[in-house]
Amino acid sequence: MLNYRDAGVDIDHESLVVRSLVRELTHRREGSVRMAGDIGHFAGLIKFGEYYLALAVDGVGTKLCIAEELSDWSTVGIDCIAMNVNDLYVMNLEPVAFVDYIAAESFSTQIMAEIGRGLNAGARLANLEIVGGETATLKGVINGLDLAGACLGVQKREKVITGEKIEEGDVIIGVTSSGIHSNGLTLAREVALRAGGLNKMLPWGKTAGEELLTPTRIYHESLIVANECEVHGMCHITGGGLLNLSRLTGKMFDITDPIPPCDIFRWIEREGGVEYNEMYRTFNMGMGYVFVVPLSSAPRVLEMVHGAKIIGEIKDGTGVYLKGRRIQ
Secondary structure, eight states, rough: OHHHHHHHHHHHHHHHHHHHHHHTTTOOOOSOOESSSOTTSSEEEEETTTTEEEEEEOOOHHHHHHHHTTTTOOSSSHHHHHHHHHHHHTTTTEEEEEEEEEESSSSHHHHHHHHHHHHHHHHHHHHEEEEEEEEEOTTTTOEEEEEEEEEEEEEEEGGOOOOOOOOOOOEEEEEEEETTTTSSHHHHHHHHHHOOTTTTTTTTBBBHHHHHTTOOOOOOOHHHOOOOOOOOOEEEOOOTGGGGGGOOOSSSSEEESOOOEEEEEEEHHHHHOOOOOHHHSSOEEEEEEEEEEEEGHHHHHHHSTEEEEEEEEEEOOOOEETTTEOOO
């Protein structure tokens, strides 16, 4: 029986490590352009006149190991854009500019061209511009290649959504993912390697490697939804799975009718013997994005967003519950 920690990633330890880092980040600049709120939401906000500017940063993670093993770098650029812009969308922030960072033991012009095409495709989907970047040859520090980026978002201050308006009785709407996205790949890759390798053909006609390299969905329609509907909160389901919902509010998320998991997650669970709770605290399980809205907004959101489905509601209490079981 496998779990994320045995594969090399301990979520609980990482939470402690992050808290130890954030405790030391106490300096606040003087002047009119300053950080708004505390560190800890999906993106950091900066007051800028009548607007908030926001910065998000993320990378592609161990999905890059799969790209290297399959010599297919064509989609990881989309993942890099997606993991950043989706973290801005949840606060109704419009991504406008992006910078990438690529570090490698050594560089290949072919690989860089493939990554560039993916980044460009992601930028087109998210309607942003790549305004710069940095490369670093780090022989002795890094094996292989790492790809990350940072994204600038903007929104009028009164339109930013933080989750503070979430209330009991609100409807939880889940939105389908395109697959595994860019989280939990350390565990997924370990399962695939034990089950026959990345070239193993899966029952639905794709190899394990092809399935794991499917690019992350970019939820650009969330900006239109937030402009036309009353939205109290949004969430990007990334590392930590459903536990990400607790970043929005301390209230109880009661998920009674979740989106059915994609085939790849059922395969990982079966082949790796991964426990139910572990699956839902590691992967998106077929649901990559969540809207929390008043009941009156639900019909319009369902109409506007492909793959959207009512999965539960906000109740009195705390924590995230899936079919009556607390995810922890």
